[in-house]
Amino acid sequence: MEFTVVQGDIASQEADGLVNAAGTSLQMGSGVAGALRRGANGPINDEAVSKGPVELGAVAVTDAYELDAEYVIHAAAMPHYGDGQATAESIREATRNSLAKADDLGCESLVIPILGTGAAGYEFEDGARLVCEAIRDYQPTALSDVRVIAYSQREYEVLERIAEDVRKSA
Template identity: 70%
Template sequence: MEFDVVQGDIAAQSADALVNAAGTSLEMGSGVAGALRREAGEEINREAMEKGPVDLGEAAVTDAYDLDAEYVIHAAAMPHYGDGQATAESVREATRNAFETADDLDCRSLVLPALGCGVAGFDVAEGAAIIAEVIDDYEPETLEDVRLIAYSDEEYDEIRAATGRAETSEMTDAGEADR
């Protein structure tokens, strides 16, 4: 399985599935969820809310609506908004469940943020290192291309350093990796 760290807006990415950094309620508020909701439309939030709540670390799937993906996998790395922060275990479980869900859906490509590291307050470097460990240990069935996305320059540099990945692809406006 190929693994890159890329920089850009997750809502502008093209993949079989995009991962939302969700809370257990699955309500799409701010951060990654807000960016995906703004691009996909309000229908995605309604569908996500119908599938929630889920247990911490679990994942649920919705249509991607107006996003350039087939699915959005809502991985609950944090408790319901305002009820607490992400933990190393919740980041690990949400990441693993997002990969398993993508494989169950026969996805070949997946883009995910540093789960639990935004609104949920988990340390970006520690979260990225946990996600890289899960990626390195995961034996995919269909997944071939996994991209861990960072929005800001600072987050990008921090994630690259934490995952041990050398300089990687820069993103174009369309969200495709230049190779």
């Protein structure tokens, strides 16, 4: 499917669904999870934790509270046990499951970060390729506007280059 690349704070995005880069416990700590928790300004962390723990690669859905979205899809790309590190398979699976859940919910728009990087330890460039490939290969039923988001200018530039490569290899 087609997708676009954007830069900014995921908590300030407007979409039907926002994807949280979660761990299997669904506890919302720092990074993307922290930004969404703060932006939601409600009991989103309590609601998320009540739906966990989940298997690695699985997703759970909560209300978005005061975020400009209907849902937050918590995608468990990293384990909250062992070494806590994401894998290529956990990133692919969490991305595919996020897209499928958004479709199941009837979402037309979705914003997704590069799952498994940051605290989960996966190299940003490699994670970006996995996320972009999973989106490219996904066959949507409701989704028509998928945006992959990077926070920093440097990450945005890397993501933009990788997204272009992935689109060309389709």
